[in-house]
Amino acid sequence: MPARVVVLGGGVGGTLVANLLDKSLGHDARVTVVDPTGMHDYQPGYLYVALGEASGHWLSRDERTLLRRGVDLAIEEAVRIHPDAQTVQLRSGASIEWDYLVLATGARLMHEAIPGLAEGSFGFYSLPDAERLREELRRFTGGRLLVGVAGIPYKCPPAPVEFTMMVEEYLRKKDIRDRSEVTLLSPLNRAFTIESASTLIKPIMDERGIELATFFNVEEVDASAHTVTSLEGEKRDYDLLVLVPPHKGQQVVIDSDLGDAGGWLPADKFTLQVAEHEQIFALGDATNLPISKSGSTAHFEAPVIASRIASRIRGTAPTEQYGGRVMCFLETGNGKATALRFDYEHPPVPPQPNRGWHMAKWIFNRAYWETVPQGRLPEHAPGTMPKEVAR
Amino acid sequence: MSQTVTLTLDLKGLSCPLPIAKTAQAMRTVQSGELVEALATDPGSVPDFTAWCETTGNELVEHTADDGVFRFVIRKV
Numbered sequence: 350m351p352a353r354v355v356v357l358g359g360g361v362g363g364t365l366v367a368n369l370l371d372k373s374l375g376h377d378a379r380v381t382v383v384d385p386t387g388m389h390d391y392q393p394g395y396l397y398v399a400l401g402e403a404s405g406h407w408l409s410r411d412e413r414t415l416l417r418r419g420v421d422l423a424i425e426e427a428v429r430i431h432p433d434a435q436t437v438q439l440r441s442g443a444s445i446e447w448d449y450l451v452l453a454t455g456a457r458l459m460h461e462a463i464p465g466l467a468e469g470s471f472g473f474y475s476l477p478d479a480e481r482l483r484e485e486l487r488r489f490t491g492g493r494l495l496v497g498v499a500g501i502p503y504k505c506p507p508a509p510v511e512f513t514m515m516v517e518e519y520l521r522k523k524d525i526r527d528r529s530e531v532t533l534l535s536p537l538n539r540a541f542t543i544e545s546a547s548t549l550i551k552p553i554m555d556e557r558g559i560e561l562a563t564f565f566n567v568e569e570v571d572a573s574a575h576t577v578t579s580l581e582g583e584k585r586d587y588d589l590l591v592l593v594p595p596h597k598g599q600q601v602v603i604d605s606d607l608g609d610a611g612g613w614l615p616a617d618k619f620t621l622q623v624a625e626h627e628q629i630f631a632l633g634d635a636t637n638l639p640i641s642k643s644g645s646t647a648h649f650e651a652p653v654i655a656s657r658i659a660s661r662i663r664g665t666a667p668t669e670q671y672g673g674r675v676m677c678f679l680e681t682g683n684g685k686a687t688a689l690r691f692d693y694e695h696p697p698v699p700p701q702p703n704r705g706w707h708m709a710k711w712i713f714n715r716a717y718w719e720t721v722p723q724g725r726l727p728e729h730a731p732g733t734m735p736k737e738v739a740r
Numbered sequence: 741m742s743q744t745v746t747l748t749l750d751l752k753g754l755s756c757p758l759p760i761a762k763t764a765q766a767m768r769t770v771q772s773g774e775l776v777e778a779l780a781t782d783p784g785s786v787p788d789f790t791a792w793c794e795t796t797g798n799e800l801v802e803h804t805a806d807d808g809v810f811r812f813v814i815r816k817v
Contacts, residue, residue, distance in 0.1 A: 500761075501757055501758050501761040502758065536757045536760060536761050536764075537756070537757045537760060537788060538788070538791040538792065538795065542755075542756050542757050544784070563795060564760070564764075564791075564792055564795045564796060566760070566761050566764045566765070568768075579764075580761075580764040580765055580767070580768055581764060581795070581796045582796070639753060639754060639755035639782075640755075
């Protein structure tokens, strides 16, 4: 009988694990992806939607078209995981059995966790939010524009910095820059968590007249007074507020008692196995690993999980380990970008922003659908393997 | 005069900027003058905590490192 592998979540991580397992095991495994919507979203595109540089239609595809023919897709919501019985209970009342379970359940946006956030601010972390912000930016005639993060951890750490840089350019092009103040609210005393990236970004911010407000951990928004307050006790006025909402792990993880207080899954940083559960693995945004929540992380983690499960099914010792590899583009506006490539042992050494990295990001955005979910992107393609991390 | 710590935050294993964000949140729950102890393993937390206290006016009463664990004791302003 083929081994039963169930993958919860049809995002980048879940889709890639399922395809790689089907490819390597064929009839030795029966792989099922369970996803509540059956649609696969390319979230890095939301940033461009908000700035009117892209429309939403290329950002979503039917998950079925991205899965190999041998992989089953169940469009169902998982409501409870039973590790002892090795089943997943579905919203429809049905139950699905597994020998191996992969949790690629991602993160949820919790707009309601910050008082006033939903009413008083805009965002670009979902397609509806990005489209709303695009319309608001079209109406914007100048004023105080604040960009910040309302909870940690959050997905795609460079995104608020990218948005700030790009919206500053947007205002210039719209000819309302001189009537506007652009401020980045940072939870730290620098522009970005990674020191080397901050050092690179700060002079560009200064040059463009973008203010950096340090140690501003958002506590609440007053939509009628147009003010935002920090946990550090500072209050700021705004005309347009753009915030990344707080994130949380999925309810099914919390209800199944598998996650920590935030609903994040405790996974081994090298094997990605969920603590105390030999047959369960987790990847991507769903884990509590001290590494970026990003599609890139899930992309590099997926082959490790697929290989470890395949080894176990074949009865050999799993050897693949995740080394913490992440690769992020960081747009700096004016048609330029830089890249952050790092792993557990090697902090990034970002190059000076240039047109090449901006173009690389665009090419990647376009090529995503035909390469990443299928595992077609060569592991060591030029640009993806940082020199400083090469082994 | 020794004073007892009101609240201890276990921030071990968390990476920047989580330790600062969680501390900022926790500081709201204690009274002025009370002590909060934070334990972190991220080496970046040393400059971060120092700068955060300087900016916010909270007093960094003590900071030690022991076997890879950084301990910060902060008195709320």
